[in-house]
Amino acid sequence: MxxxxxxxxxxxxxxxxxxxxxxxxxxxxxxxxxxxxxxxxxxxxxxxxxxxxxxxxxxxxxxxxxxxxxxxxxxxxxxxxxxxxxxxxxxxxxxxxxxxxxxxxxxxxxxxxxxxxxxxxxxxxxxxxxxxxxxxxxxxxxxxxxxxxxxxxxxxxxxxxxxxxxxxxxxxxxxxxxxGAYFSGGVKPVRIWLSEEYSRAGKGGTGKAKTGGNYASSLLAQSEATAKGCDQVVFLNEERNVEELGGMNVVFVYKDGRIVTPESDSILEGITRDSILQLAEDRGYKVEKRPISIDEWREGVASGDIVEVFACGTAAVVTPIGSLVGEGFEEPQPLGELALSLREELTDIQYGRREDKHNWLLRLDA
CATH class of the missing domain: 3.30.470.10 (Aminotransferase class 4, branched-chain amino acid transferase, N-terminal domain)
Known part of the structure; x- marks a missing residue:
């Protein structure tokens, strides 16, 4: 049968x-x-x-x-x-x-x-x-x-x-x-405040869920960031690994052609992030989703191993990170061309200006 x-x-x-x-x-x-x-x-x-x-x-x-x-x-x-x-x-x-x-x-x-x-x-x-x-x-x-x-x-x-x-x-x-544009003044490098006192979510918690409590828990740290003259806040987990920003994912570009983004059970699965990573893979970049510590971030920028850092999400799409600010320090971040190039490619697909090779678009008014 x-x-x-x-x-x-x-x-x-x-x-x-x-x-x-x-x-x-x-x-x-x-x-x-x-x-x-x-x-x-x-x-x-x-x-x-x-x-x-x-x-x-x-x-x-x-x-x-x-x-x-x-x-x-x-x-x-x-x-x-x-x-x-x-x-x-x-x-x-x-x-x-x-x-x-x-x-x-x-x-x-x-x-x-x-x-x-x-x-x-x-x-x-x-x-x-x-x-x-x-x-x-x-x-x-x-x-x-x-x-x-x-x-x-x-x-x-x-x-x-x-x-x-x-x-x-x-x-x-x-x-x-x-x-309109998520950040007033258009796409420009943003200053990020490193929160070492507050956490966005914990292991076994609700970090992977898109629930209001995760955002509520980020607001105090965001207020602290604003007071420091920063646009967004980046959180660490209990192992001092980078999690995500208050409302966006983080991506690191290495000089050897790798693109690394933090991965854990307390990070929201970013749809914009995954789309950006797919476009990067299409260009031949090697993509890694893995834990990345704050020390690896800072040391990588200092040594030149990390050549670009950017944030991405539905609202902001892609935004270069220009400075990492913490208690007692401010470290300029390297600015490259990849973030804005990927942003242009993604938005061209979304607005129908470029071929949708992955069949990501769905017409709603048909």
Whole structure:
């Protein structure tokens, strides 16, 4: 007897669409898109899907953007059972709207959900939710240089109870915000503060999950960095190995052609980072994911073995690191051409200006 393997598929959700009767006028929209900043202006609608132990994923809808009713006893407010993602929509020269590697974001959100005892949203629903918000708010995708529509899917425990267990009622939303450059003034080398007092995450903790608590724990160190005149903060683990920045991964370029990025069970899997590393491999660079100590970093720069250091993430894409600042020292970092070259190649793919050899793009408005 012959057995035929069939790929299990999930039927699309039937969304109810409730249009925002107070949607932005063309004039207000043009004003918002002229200089959108990052994460300060939001579109007219949002996606809302419920989940419960009994009902599974249900009541999918697109509704006007606005406050979310929440019981004061909602579990998320007391036990921080919450995850999120960050992904962008890009307008191509022909007017079409695409996103970048949404399957990876969907998989990472599922991994975050497992770690935080939340239900795993099927990848098909994740991608459908992006299509649904673009269907009503596609006009919000800007067309200016380095501009995009930042999409923020997030999930949280909404069940009202005061008890330490996984919530049995959960809400999933997608909101969207037109975005310009992450750093004001455009791409330029940033100053990084070395935090030796505070940790972002620990072994066996939630570092690999994209959950709000990881970012909350970085805020005090980020405030310290700002006070020192730095743009971002870099964290170490208990073994004094480099982890990541408050919101980005770190990459080191060695003079022998190696590209090294820190790897541990407390570092978020960066989709932008992995894409950059793939493009570097395509050029013949040898990529290593391994622990790298702060001593190796500093000594490598001092000896000339490390010829470039940069940060990367969804929001900032790629940013050269110009200085490492710590208690009692400031060390200039070598600036090369690779970071900005890889950034140009990646953004050219995302905006449809260069061939997408790895089939990373997905059209959302088709």
């Amino acid at each position: 012959t057995t035929i393997d069939t790929e299990e598929t999930v039927a699309p959700l039937g969304f109810l669409v409730m249009k925002n009767l107070q949607a932005a006028s063309p004039e207000k929209l043009a004003e918002a898109l002229e200089n959108p900043g990052f994460g300060v202006v939001f579109t007219d609608h949002m996606v809302d899907i419920c989940w419960s132990v009994k009902g599974g994923w249900h009541r999918p809808r697109v509704q006007p953007y606005g406050p979310i009713p929440l019981d004061p006893a909602a579990s998320v407010l007391h036990y921080a059972q919450e995850i999120f993602e960050g992904i962008k929509a890009y307008r191509h020269a022909d007017g079409s709207i695409h996103t970048f590697r949404p399957d990876r974001n969907a998989a990472r959100m599922q991994a975050s959900a497992r770690r935080m005892s939340l239900p795993e949203l099927p990848a098909e629903y994740f991608i459908q939710s992006l299509r649904e918000i673009i269907a009503v708010d596609g006009r919000w995708v800007p067309s200016g240089e380095d501009q995009s529509l930042y999409l923020r899917p997030f999930m949280f425990a909404k069940e009202a109870f005061l008890g330490v267990r996984a919530a049995q009622k959960v809400a999933y939303y997608v909101i969207a915000s037109p975005a």
